[in-house]
Amino acid sequence: MFLSRRTLISSALLMLLPFVQYANAADSLPNSNLASVATSPLHSVADNLTFANYQQVSIHHIELALNVDFELQQLSGNVILELDWHKAGKTLVLDTRDLTINSVSMLNAKGQWQAVPFRLGVVDKVKGAALTIQFPQERVAKVKINYHTSANPSGIQWLTPEQTQGKQWPFMFSQSQAIHARSWIPLQDTPAVRQTYSATVTTKQGMSVVMSADRTSLSDTQTQFTMPQAIPAYLIAIAAGHLQFAALDKTSGIWAEPEMLAKASKEFTDTPAMIAIAAKRYGDYRWGRYDLLILPPSFPFGGMENPRLSFITPTVIAGDKSLVSLIAHELAHSWSGNLVTNATWRDLWLNEGFTTYVENRIMEDLYGRDRALMEQTISYSELLAELAELPAGDSVLHIDLGERDPDDAFSGVPYVKGQLFLRFLEQKFGRERFDNFVKSYFDHFAFQSITTEQFRNYLTQHLLQRYPNIVSESEVDTWIEGQGLPPFLTPPNSPAFDDIDAQRQAWLDGKAKASALNTQGWTVHQWLRFINEMPRLNLTPAQLLELDNAFHFTGTSNNEIAFAWYSLALDNRYFSVLPALKQHLTEIGRRRLIVPLYQKLASSEHYDWAKTVYLAARSGYHPQTQASLDTMFSDTPIEHQH
Ligand code: BES
Numbered sequence: 055m056f057l058s059r060r061t062l063i064s065s066a067l068l069m070l071l072p073f074v075q076y077a078n079a080a081d082s083l084p085n086s087n088l089a090s091v092a093t094s095p096l097h098s099v100a101d102n103l104t105f106a107n108y109q110q111v112s113i114h115h116i117e118l119a120l121n122v123d124f125e126l127q128q129l130s131g132n133v134i135l136e137l138d139w140h141k142a143g144k145t146l147v148l149d150t151r152d153l154t155i156n157s158v159s160m161l162n163a164k165g166q167w168q169a170v171p172f173r174l175g176v177v178d179k180v181k182g183a184a185l186t187i188q189f190p191q192e193r194v195a196k197v198k199i200n201y202h203t204s205a206n207p208s209g210i211q212w213l214t215p216e217q218t219q220g221k222q223w224p225f226m227f228s229q230s231q232a233i234h235a236r237s238w239i240p241l242q243d244t245p246a247v248r249q250t251y252s253a254t255v256t257t258k259q260g261m262s263v264v265m266s267a268d269r270t271s272l273s274d275t276q277t278q279f280t281m282p283q284a285i286p287a288y289l290i291a292i293a294a295g296h297l298q299f300a301a302l303d304k305t306s307g308i309w310a311e312p313e314m315l316a317k318a319s320k321e322f323t324d325t326p327a328m329i330a331i332a333a334k335r336y337g338d339y340r341w342g343r344y345d346l347l348i349l350p351p352s353f354p355f356g357g358m359e360n361p362r363l364s365f366i367t368p369t370v371i372a373g374d375k376s377l378v379s380l381i382a383h384e385l386a387h388s389w390s391g392n393l394v395t396n397a398t399w400r401d402l403w404l405n406e407g408f409t410t411y412v413e414n415r416i417m418e419d420l421y422g423r424d425r426a427l428m429e430q431t432i433s434y435s436e437l438l439a440e441l442a443e444l445p446a447g448d449s450v451l452h453i454d455l456g457e458r459d460p461d462d463a464f465s466g467v468p469y470v471k472g473q474l475f476l477r478f479l480e481q482k483f484g485r486e487r488f489d490n491f492v493k494s495y496f497d498h499f500a501f502q503s504i505t506t507e508q509f510r511n512y513l514t515q516h517l518l519q520r521y522p523n524i525v526s527e528s529e530v531d532t533w534i535e536g537q538g539l540p541p542f543l544t545p546p547n548s549p550a551f552d553d554i555d556a557q558r559q560a561w562l563d564g565k566a567k568a569s570a571l572n573t574q575g576w577t578v579h580q581w582l583r584f585i586n587e588m589p590r591l592n593l594t595p596a597q598l599l600e601l602d603n604a605f606h607f608t609g610t611s612n613n614e615i616a617f618a619w620y621s622l623a624l625d626n627r628y629f630s631v632l633p634a635l636k637q638h639l640t641e642i643g644r645r646r647l648i649v650p651l652y653q654k655l656a657s658s659e660h661y662d663w664a665k666t667v668y669l670a671a672r673s674g675y676h677p678q679t680q681a682s683l684d685t686m687f688s689d690t691p692i693e694h695q696h
Pocket residue numbers: 231232354355356357358359379380383384387406464469646
């Protein structure tokens with residue numbers, strides 16, 4: 055059990071505040087005798103990224119009444135929080151970031167809303183500001199908060215019409231994971247707390263509002279939502295824009311701007327088959343509908359698994375289904391993540407590692423073992439490259455976040471190392487036993503938020519001890535708590551890459567011209583392999599030009615190939631790509647596809663060029679992307695490293 059300095063400091067801060075009841079709030083913080091209450095999930099979880107006194111009182115339902123104002127770029131309205139008291143008390147502490155709180159009231163014994171005192175605490179750079187509400191009596195059941203968002207909330211992006219596909223209508227969307235829900239709703243922003251929610255949302259005519267919930271249109275301007283399954287705050291999501299819907303089948307479909315709808319429907323036509331495959335292997339899909347929302351290109355992630363409605367970047371619409379593993383991934387979260395949820399952000403690998411594993415199993419069932427193995431092999435190589443750069447502590451699955459924002463510790467480790475760990479177990483125990491284990495794990499912890507420790511106990515009981523002498527506790531320990539990759543790992547290795555590697559080598563050895571290589575029938579993944587494993591630092595401009603002339607990488611419409619190629623070009627100081635790269639950096643905002651390229655530019659003599667491109671593109675990026683790039687370009691030009 056970790057007890058960080060931050061928790062201690064925030065306890066101390068709470069004690070300084072004027073209400074007597076703070077003693078209670080402080081008592082409820084994770085500080086003592088946790089073992090004795092370990093049977094109650096909330097009490098056993100220490101999340102130091104929330105101010106909330108959730109171990110004492112937790113929200114079980116959120117009722118939102120919001121207006122989406124595109125002129126003001128503001129969400130405003132009321133939220134009613136329904137409370138469960140685990141221990142009597144009169145204080146409720148919530149998370150906020152940059153919210154304006156107008157008033158707070160409680161439902162009193164007469165059934166009336168009665169104003170109650172509240173205060174916003176000192177702003178913490180990572181956590182935001184605690185909203186402390188003081189009730190005159192114990193065990194208040196409902197509290198209502200009237201509030202509005204600020205000009206640039208970390209969890210919302212407001213887009214002008216020019217930043218959309220159709221150019222006629224504005225757009226807005228939320229991205230709450232990890233700790234950004236607090237920037238648009240005052241709540242208990244910890245994945246340890248689960249709640250149902252409902253919402254009534256108004257906006258201007260011509261716009262559609264969607265949320266991660268069941269949707270009913272009430273009028274041209276008003277939409278109602280209900281999410282009857284209890285979910286963590288980071289899965290509450292909203293978007294509004296000039297959207298249309300196209301069904302894929304009875305229970306799944308696509309929301310997109312009209313200009314994108316047909317292309318997206320064609321690209322993601324296999325979604326219903328993916329749902330069927332996952333449900334067959336891992337148990338029923340428990341969320342009703344599964345729809346996809348295609349966002350504008352500034353969406354900062356590839357995808358986000360908002361329940362019933364995954365948010366998807368348009369950058370994976372390649373025209374040939376080559377990048378649809380993203381859909382398998384977000385869908386897989388319907389089991390790993392949304393059904394069984396990481397209780398704290400230290401446990402993110404429970405979400406992402408399991409999801410990356412399940413994603414690849416879906417890909418294997420749908421498109422065959424070759425494709426699945428190619429994707430595993432590519433991710434593995436990317437992980438190796440990333441591990442070479444990462445602080446050793448961040449290579450641990452059960453990561454110690456210290457005082458950091460989880461976004462700042464984000465890496466491929468929880469994803470790919472997590473997947474490798476689960477593949478290791480699969481290989482050791484055999485598919486049948488392992489599949490049964492995974493399915494029973496999802497059933498056992500369904501609609502719960504769990505820690506790595508709870509996973510381990512379940513693993514020990516249901517796999518290690520059930521089939522003894524196959525995998526040891528110490529091997530599991532090496533995977534979960536150890537740094538880097540275990541020495542006993544068997545890396546994935548796709549035979550479909552053998553020929554690619556051979557041809558690359560022939561070219562590097564001067565035995566064949568690029569134009570003479572036999573690349574017929576290569577898939578996108580084989581091209582990625584061809585580029586990714588090229589030498590760094592010592593290819594000549596003439597060699598890169600030869601590749602580009604033969605294969606026309608610069609300006610390619612496949613965003614993964616573009617990313618791979620620009621990375622290779624910059625690593626080898628082939629700066630003829632800059633004009634095309636400028637377009638890539640300006641037109642998309644997906645962090646994984648742009649931030650590493652900015653990084654390479656920022657440490658070259660093209661720092662100033664990159665800064666200029668960034669400053670011109672900045673207003674089109676998501677606030678979270680802006681935040682990382684602002685830091686990168688905050689100082690005066692650094693000494694160029696070659
Ligand atoms: N849940 C994640 C996105 C996320 C993780 C947001 C952590 C904030 C904090 C989503 O499911 C995801 O993993 N997206 C990946 C997809 C890829 C690995 C297939 C992405 O956006 O690149």
